[in-house]
Amino acid sequence: MFRSMHEMLAGQAVDAELTQLSQARPGDRGVIVDVRADHAGGHGVDVHELERRLLEFGFVEGAAFEIIHQGLIGADPIAVRLDDMRVALRRRDAEDVWVRLDPK
Amino acid sequence: MSESALQPARVALVGNPNTGKTALFNALTGSRQKVANYAGVTVERKEGFITTAAGRSLSILDLPGTYSLRARSPDEAVTRDAVLGRLAGEAEPDVVVAVADATNLRLVLRLILELKAVGRPMVLALNMYDIAQRQGLRIDLEGLQRELGCPIVTTVATRKRGIAELTAKVDELVATGAISTTNVWHEPSAAEIRGAHREAQRILKAYVRPPEHPDTFTGKVDAVLLHPVAGLAILFALLFVMFQAVFAWATPLMDGIDAAFLWLGAAVGQALPDGLIKDFISDGVIAGVGSVLVFLPQILILFFFIILLEDFGYMARAAFLMDRIMGGAGLHGRAFIPLLSSFACAIPGIMAARVIDQKRDRMTTILVAPLMTCSARIPVYTLIISAFIPNETVGPGLNLQGLVMFGLYAAGILSALAVSFVIRKVFWRGAVEPFLMELPTYKLPSVESVFRNLLLRAQIFLNRAGRIILPLMVAVWVLSTFPGPPPGATEPAIDYSFAGMIGQAIQPLFAPIGFNWQMVVALIPGFAAREVAVAALGTVYAVGDAEANVGALGARLAQHWSLATGLSFLAWYIFAPQCAATLGVVKRETNSWAWTGVMFAYMTTLAYLASFTVYHLAVALGGG
Numbered sequence: 001m002f003r004s005m006h007e008m009l010a011g012q013a014v015d016a017e018l019t020q021l022s023q024a025r026p027g028d029r030g031v032i033v034d035v036r037a038d039h040a041g042g043h044g045v046d047v048h049e050l051e052r053r054l055l056e057f058g059f060v061e062g063a064a065f066e067i068i069h070q071g072l073i074g075a076d077p078i079a080v081r082l083d084d085m086r087v088a089l090r091r092r093d094a095e096d097v098w099v100r101l102d103p104k
Numbered sequence: 105m106s107e108s109a110l111q112p113a114r115v116a117l118v119g120n121p122n123t124g125k126t127a128l129f130n131a132l133t134g135s136r137q138k139v140a141n142y143a144g145v146t147v148e149r150k151e152g153f154i155t156t157a158a159g160r161s162l163s164i165l166d167l168p169g170t171y172s173l174r175a176r177s178p179d180e181a182v183t184r185d186a187v188l189g190r191l192a193g194e195a196e197p198d199v200v201v202a203v204a205d206a207t208n209l210r211l212v213l214r215l216i217l218e219l220k221a222v223g224r225p226m227v228l229a230l231n232m233y234d235i236a237q238r239q240g241l242r243i244d245l246e247g248l249q250r251e252l253g254c255p256i257v258t259t260v261a262t263r264k265r266g267i268a269e270l271t272a273k274v275d276e277l278v279a280t281g282a283i284s285t286t287n288v289w290h291e292p293s294a295a296e297i298r299g300a301h302r303e304a305q306r307i308l309k310a311y312v313r314p315p316e317h318p319d320t321f322t323g324k325v326d327a328v329l330l331h332p333v334a335g336l337a338i339l340f341a342l343l344f345v346m347f348q349a350v351f352a353w354a355t356p357l358m359d360g361i362d363a364a365f366l367w368l369g370a371a372v373g374q375a376l377p378d379g380l381i382k383d384f385i386s387d388g389v390i391a392g393v394g395s396v397l398v399f400l401p402q403i404l405i406l407f408f409f410i411i412l413l414e415d416f417g418y419m420a421r422a423a424f425l426m427d428r429i430m431g432g433a434g435l436h437g438r439a440f441i442p443l444l445s446s447f448a449c450a451i452p453g454i455m456a457a458r459v460i461d462q463k464r465d466r467m468t469t470i471l472v473a474p475l476m477t478c479s480a481r482i483p484v485y486t487l488i489i490s491a492f493i494p495n496e497t498v499g500p501g502l503n504l505q506g507l508v509m510f511g512l513y514a515a516g517i518l519s520a521l522a523v524s525f526v527i528r529k530v531f532w533r534g535a536v537e538p539f540l541m542e543l544p545t546y547k548l549p550s551v552e553s554v555f556r557n558l559l560l561r562a563q564i565f566l567n568r569a570g571r572i573i574l575p576l577m578v579a580v581w582v583l584s585t586f587p588g589p590p591p592g593a594t595e596p597a598i599d600y601s602f603a604g605m606i607g608q609a610i611q612p613l614f615a616p617i618g619f620n621w622q623m624v625v626a627l628i629p630g631f632a633a634r635e636v637a638v639a640a641l642g643t644v645y646a647v648g649d650a651e652a653n654v655g656a657l658g659a660r661l662a663q664h665w666s667l668a669t670g671l672s673f674l675a676w677y678i679f680a681p682q683c684a685a686t687l688g689v690v691k692r693e694t695n696s697w698a699w700t701g702v703m704f705a706y707m708t709t710l711a712y713l714a715s716f717t718v719y720h721l722a723v724a725l726g727g728g
Contacts, residue, residue, distance in 0.1 A: 058211055069331075072333065072336060086544075088542075089540050
């Protein structure tokens with residue numbers, strides 16, 4: 001299956017390079033590698049619903065992104081350029097999006 | 105088909121939010137529009153009628169914007185059900201027009217794939233095509249048309265380009281009796297959404313060449329407007345200008361309306377012989393209509409800003425900037441828009457809460473929206489402030505009356521934040537909904553579309569106000585006129601009327617908060633609309649045309665009320681659910697009498713406690 005792409009990419013070395021979108025800072029660019037519905041709790045909807053919503057807004061494996069802005073309080077929410085559109089989301093909801101950051 | 109001449113063919117506009125779908129609807133239908141609600145829900149149903157060049161009549165339905173037929177909000181559910189033909193009392197559309205922003209095709213392609221699964225005949229309108237061309241975006245229309253299996257028309261809705269071609273294409277589909285294929289749509293799973301994305305990506309790669317000069321304007325503007333500090337400063341400056349405008353710009357217009365109705369009342373008074381009929385026409389009907397119309401300037405100015413900012417693409421930015429600030433009180437960033445609207449009137453505000461996908465966030469927003477100081481409170485506040493608060497300067501640029509007004513607004517906002525915090529803790533136990541929102545490309549708003557929208561808001565307000573306020577004004581007039589005073593009566597006529605009897609009967613309930621029976625009388629009609637209380641006070645204190653004659657009524661109140669009573673009345677109006685129309689809308693939006701009851705109970709309790717505290721504090725400090 002497509003959604004376990006990072007597992008197919010053979011192991012720990014690759015996994016170690018992955019980071020959660022929620023950890024990214026403004027100016028960070030990269031590619032979305034995996035959108036996983038496994039970060040339980042606290043979203044107010046079940047994780048599979050969150051996964052589908054993320055996908056519907058274009059957070060899909062293979063999409064290029066850049067963090068363009070963040071809020072004043074707690075650096076939250078974040079504004080992400082996704083291919084050719086901009087989407088705002090909260091960091092807690094970005095935890096399920098695993099990305100590979102471009103080297104700076 | 106012979107029945108096509110009798111029954112207009114049904115066309116539904118479907119697309120992502122921010123694709124200019126409503127602009128296209130306006131360009132298609134012009135002024136031949138009808139706004140109502142879908143049966144059972146309060147989602148606005150916008151329908152327009154046109155006749156094509158070939159003479160066929162079409163009914164065009166503007167459906168709420170969505171990213172998927174997998175609906176997440178009541179608006180999106182309407183779009184899904186309309187497309188699937190599941191809406192009560194609505195047949196399925198004969199033709200679906202998928203509206204796409206030509207510069208942002210990725211997400212809408214996925215929606216189009218879902219629409220294809222539904223199987224209705226479809227036309228794709230590539231809107232904002234001029235912007236796509238300016239950016240040097242190349243779309244292989246022939247290829248895309250083949251790939252999607254539906255005709256494509258390029259449009260520029262704001263300049264009315266491509267509209268004739270679009271209607272011709274729709275006409276053609278209806279005329280040839282384009283046949284629906286079997287509906288194979290079902291809620292896509294995560295895997296299917298991924299598959300559709302891959303498919304959309306493949307189509308994009310094959311038929312769309314990325315822009316040579318991509319839009320950099322939005323990025324540059326966002327660098328300022330989304331800046332964590334500068335962005336917030338600009339947002340607050342903007343809010344400040346809006347309020348200045350609502351208060352300052354509206355005043356001459358409101359004075360003009362007042363003067364016009366005074367003149368009309370006087371003219372009618374001269375033309376008619378003295379008696380009940382004359383009193384009814386000039387004091388009941390004309391004054392009643394005037395008291396409705398006088399709010400139009402403020403509502404129009406506020407909505408002018410809201411529509412302008414929405415069309416420009418700023419409202420999503422405001423929600424972004426406010427999300428964490430509102431989130432601290434348990435509100436969604438998107439609640440910002442409904443709550444801002446509630447400063448004009450809680451009714452559009454509560455209806456605007458539909459933009460919030462999640463039930464819990466929407467409920468919280470609806471429950472606190474009426475605490476925002478709506479424009480109907482302004483006449484009440486203005487009257488009491490002018491009567492009891494000295495008009496003096498207390499510091500550089502600080503006027504005491506203005507300060508009290510500011511305090512009343514602040515009390516509304518702070519109590520709304522406090523109440524939503526409590527609701528989140530008590531009812532939702534801390535669960536927070538996801539916050540996902542597109543930040544659309546900035547676009548210059550079209551003058552025509554702004555004014556058309558403004559006209560629509562005016563119609564909706566007059567419709568509501570006309571239906572509720574006007575009959576109430578007449579009812580108040582009847583209640584306070586009959587029965588007439590006995591011969592040789594010494595007190596004002598109203599003391600002997602039904603209104604007087606009711607007021608005196610329930611006044612003991614209000615005695616602990618310092619209200620006299622005349623105030624209680626004014627609260628009864630004031631329950632239908634807050635501003636009616638001013639006119640009603642004018643009636644019970646026998647001040648003719650109180651709306652336009654606030655000074656005279658204020659002076660009368662200052663004679664009859666203590667300072668403590670005046671302040672208590674102000675405190676009551678911050679919190680009290682003095683608006684039946686709001687409660688009616690809450691019932692319809694939440695579809696629950698229980699939630700409406702919760703709102704009524706908590707607001708009345710807050711109002712009573714606040715008035716009780718203020719009254720006794722003021723009495724203790726010598727204001728009794």
